[in-house]
Amino acid sequence: MTVSSPSPLGFPAQTTGKIGYVVKRYPRFSETFVVNEILAHEAEGREIEIFALRPVEETHFQNIISKVRAPVTRLRQPLRKQDSLWEAQKTLYALRPTAMTAMMQFPESSESDLYQAILLALDCLSRNITHLHAHFGTLAATVARIAAALAGITWSVTLHAKDIYCDYDEDHHLPLKLADADAVVTVSDYNVRYLNESLGCDPQKLVRIFNGIDLNAFSWSAPQDQPHEILAVGRLVEKKGFHILVEALHILRDKGLRLPCRIVGGGNMQQELQDQIDASGLSETVHLIGPMPQDDIIRAMQKATLLACPCIVGADGNRDGMPTVLLEAMALGCPVVATPVTGIPELVTQAETGLLAQEGNPRDLADQLARLWRDAELRAALSRNARARIEADFNLHKNAAELGRIFDRLRCDDRAVATQGGL
Known part of the structure; x- marks a missing residue:
């Protein structure tokens, strides 16, 4: 593992391994902040891969998407046959036996979410992805949380607003995600107060980073x-x-x-x-x-x-x-x-x-x-x-660099180090 000098935040900055960005759909016309953030990471030399969990629905996209170098993997969903989940599990367990125990940590999860998480974990192990970052605390965080545990790597999430405050029909188990995430990023001080005071998010892992623009x-x-x-x-x-x-x-x-x-x-x-x-x-x-x-x-x-x-x-x-x-x-x-x-x-x-x-x-x-x-x-x-x-x-490159330093610090975690040598 290659370790560089300490970052301005005091953490050792580690540059080996890729970052996996997990989103519900990619691209989305209204989510240019995700694209801008990825572009800023790429400008700093970080290798990014994008994982989308649902098909694209829109017909119009922003021009800047063409500037992104990161490959996009569209994880299969839903299950196409009864034994798909078990077949995926067997493949994962053969590569990483400890994943069998990790799988038992998510009894609230659907078969569909588990299936996509296994596919994502397999991609992390085979592609040297050492950290996952989800945008929004709903589906993307659900799958990233499970996949990180299965692959033995760290994960983080950026929370925006709808994913914090919306009264969903389905329980997205946000408190579980806040407890499990290695870092929780949100876009305003208002959100920080709410997540800390109302949802009990650990202030040591909670950080406000404004969205930025180029x-x-x-x-x-x-x-x-x-x-x-x-x-x-x-x-x-x-x-x-x-x-x-x-x-x-x-x-x-x-x-x-x-x-x-x-x-x-x-x-x-x-x-x-x-x-x-x-x-x-x-x-x-x-x-x-x-x-x-x-x-x-x-x-x-x-x-x-x-x-x-x-x-x-x-x-x-x-x-x-x-x-x-x-x-x-x-x-x-x-x-x-x-x-x-x-x-x-x-x-x-x-x-x-x-x-x-x-x-x-x-x-x-x-x-x-x-x-x-x-x-x-x-x-x-x-x-x-x-x-x-x-x-x-609200300078994109300044704010993305702060997020990148969090990624680098987390990738020095023992779990990430353990995966550096291969499968």
């Missing part, structure tokens, strides 16, 4: 003096609060202020939102334009007067953690109006780096939109401050 790809420019349009970007789902945005624009129209707005994205609320737009008499000024490639979104942000991000907590507890679209807009210089949901106030400070409207309050949102639309000096000041905030704390 500042080289998002050059700042001052906002235009003359207002142009409001832009909103995200999936058309309840937690994005776009129905609140449409209601706010309706309120402003009734006050004589007709603000043009484009809403970029697709989702299950598309027809509902279109019906709301039509019923409100806004069809000439408010447009749902579907998904767009990231390059086109960047150009739209550079021209927009402001970005509206009116997030809410959904009826099932689903919410955003730290919307990437806010980071991107603020880096580019597009002023933002958001809501104080989950970790957003750690990014958007009222009247300093953006404006905040009360969650779910269309009248307050209307007031904040109108204020920013009418005040060119305020837009300019918020734009400058927002870029400085992004540069200070």
Whole structure:
């Protein structure tokens, strides 16, 4: 095993072996933060392999996916015949007899999850993968947790928001995962407090690392003096609060202020939102334009007067953690109006780096939109401050490097060392 000098965190940085990224689906249009993180690791020389547990469902993808060098393995699912699980177990036990005992640690797991975990463990053993990292604490963490135990390696997870707060019909056993993970990463201080105080996560293994963006790809420019349009970007789902945005624009129209707005994205609320737009008499000024490639979104942000991000907590507890679209807009210089949901106030400070409207309050949102639309000096000041905030704390390469140091420290764990010599 090759060991380099200690990292800035005080851990010995170890560079032998690959990192396996475990995700439910890859790629996903709305999860550019995963792609950006992998690219940052690759830029630092880490070898990454990606494991996807479910088929791709979307038809539109971001351009940056083509830059990822990591191979993608789509683990088979579901079981295709009765003896598939047993056949996979026999193969694993022949290579690693101790996995038989490890398998008994997961009585709550389904056959499908066990099967994919065995396949993942076999890939780890044969491909010199010494650490697994899951994004989201649901299915990806379920499979990564089991696979790591079977392969005798370490694992970690990044928790965002839905996977922490959503009231799922199915129990995803998050407390078990928090107890077993070698490191738990989350994207806001708000989440850290909740995971520690409400779910009992060990503070020694819990760390906040903000999502970051590649500042080289998002050059700042001052906002235009003359207002142009409001832009909103995200999936058309309840937690994005776009129905609140449409209601706010309706309120402003009734006050004589007709603000043009484009809403970029697709989702299950598309027809509902279109019906709301039509019923409100806004069809000439408010447009749902579907998904767009990231390059086109960047150009739209550079021209927009402001970005509206009116997030809410959904009826099932689903919410955003730290919307990437806010980071991107603020880096580019597009002023933002958001809501104080989950970790957003750690990014958007009222009247300093953006404006905040009360969650779910269309009248307050209307007031904040109108204020920013009418005040060119305020837009300019918020734009400058927002870029400085992004540069200070949301630099992709800086934040990914911190995560990478955690990986390196964990790969020096005795379990990882034990697998270095082969199967």
